[in-house]
Amino acid sequence: MVALYDGPGNFLRKPVRSARVDAAKGAVDIVLKDLPAGGYGIAVFHDANGNGKMDSNAMGIPVEDHAFSNNARGTMGPPSFEQVKVDLPAAGATAAISLR
Numbered sequence: 001m002v003a004l005y006d007g008p009g010n011f012l013r014k015p016v017r018s019a020r021v022d023a024a025k026g027a028v029d030i031v032l033k034d035l036p037a038g039g040y041g042i043a044v045f046h047d048a049n050g051n052g053k054m055d056s057n058a059m060g061i062p063v064e065d066h067a068f069s070n071n072a073r074g075t076m077g078p079p080s081f082e083q084v085k086v087d088l089p090a091a092g093a094t095a096a097i098s099l100r
Contacts, residue, residue, distance in 0.1 A: 001052075002030050005041045008081035012043060020047075041084035042069035044097050065099040 003015035072079035
């Protein structure tokens with residue numbers, strides 16, 4: 001599961017684009033087309049049980065592999081939008097994100 005956010009007000013609440021692709025061992029490529037230039041944040045998680053949501057334990061800590069653009073990590077919660085923000089030029093860009 002991939003979600004793309006266009007600002008701090010929507011971050012982790014309402015993505016401007018999302019995609020679901022089958023998991024595979026190794027690398028998986030996901031292409032999001034026709035995006036205007038600007039700053040975006042990406043959140044990714046492996047929906048291991050296929051229920052369509054990020055599962056967490058009783059303390060709210062995610063139990064499924066997840067990651068953010070810039071491979072950002074939060075402290076005592078998710079990273080901020082500024083930590084995950086990547087600038088997308090009009091010509092497009094590539095981002096590599098590693099699940100953990």
